Amino acid sequence: EVQLQESGPGLVKPSQSLSLTCSVTGYSITSNYWGWIRKFPGNKMEWMGYISYSGSTSYNPSLKSRISITRDTSKNQFFLQLNSVTTEDTATYYCARLPGSYVMDAWGQGASVTVSS
Amino acid sequence: IQMTQSPSLLSASVGDRVTLSCKAGQNINNYLAWYQQKLGEAPKLLIYNANSLQTGIPSRFSGSGSGTDYTLTISSLQPEDVATYFCQQYNSWTLTFGSGTKLEIK
Numbered sequence: 001e002v003q004l005q006e007s008g009p010g011l012v013k014p015s016q017s018l019s020l021t022c023s024v025t026g027y028s029i030t031s032n033y034w035g036w037i038r039k040f041p042g043n044k045m046e047w048m049g050y051i052s053y054s055g056s057t058s059y060n061p062s063l064k065s066r067i068s069i070t071r072d073t074s075k076n077q078f079f080l081q082l083n084s085v086t087t088e089d090t091a092t093y094y095c096a097r098l099p100g101s102y103v104m105d106a107w108g109q110g111a112s113v114t115v116s117s
Numbered sequence: 118i119q120m121t122q123s124p125s126l127l128s129a130s131v132g133d134r135v136t137l138s139c140k141a142g143q144n145i146n147n148y149l150a151w152y153q154q155k156l157g158e159a160p161k162l163l164i165y166n167a168n169s170l171q172t173g174i175p176s177r178f179s180g181s182g183s184g185t186d187y188t189l190t191i192s193s194l195q196p197e198d199v200a201t202y203f204c205q206q207y208n209s210w211t212l213t214f215g216s217g218t219k220l221e222i223k
Contacts, residue, residue, distance in 0.1 A: 043201065043216060043217045044214075044216060045203060045205075045214035045217075046214070047205075047211070047212035047213065047214070058210065060211055061211060094159065094160070102148070102150075102165075102207035102212070103150040103162060103165045103205065103207060104152075104160070104162060105162045105171065107159035107160050107161075108159060109158070109159050110159060
């Protein structure tokens with residue numbers, strides 16, 4: 001059974017970079033697509049982007065200049081970096097598996113990140 | 118593509134048939150998924166392709182609709198169904214979600 005777990009700092013200062021790790025067990029990240037989704041206070045959900053089995057990426061155009069998703073296949077982990085954060089990036093960040101790049105059939109528990117000075 | 122869910126809050130009794138609505142800003146060709154998120158838990162995929170039940174999901178959940186209008190139905194509400202339900206379209210490569218319907222027990 002695939003399991004995903006997010007990790008990273010819970011507090012980031014404005015203008016700095018947010019970095020999160022998703023550790024995957026029970027399934028290789030060299031298959032399928034692996035993405036990041038965030039949920040803002042008030043329940044709005046936003047798809048941020050994904051990295052494919054081959055290492056190609058796709059990003060939400062609203063974030064394209066600030067986001068990077070990379071991976072380490074030897075550790076079966078993938079990563080989110082979001083640059084130049086503001087308080088509006090305060091959210092719970094989820095990593096997920098996307099078979100076929102369209103829907104998320106397995107999710108991590110989520111990592112709460114607050115952007116504040 | 119904008120996704121609009123209604124109602125934002127729904128209160129129903131155990132055993133009731135419950136219907137949640139999701140409306141897309143344009144035709145999404147049945148490329149719609151439904152997720153359930155219980156408090157403090159990760160979201161769970163319930164339905165994909167508008168009406169296909171994900172493996173392991175109870176048969177009291179069903180999805181329907183076409184074009185811009187879609188529905189998630191719970192045929193007999195159970196206490197464990199208390200959650201927020203989100204729809205998500207994948208007709209456009211920029212995936213988008215609805216704002217959610219919070220389902221409570223009366």
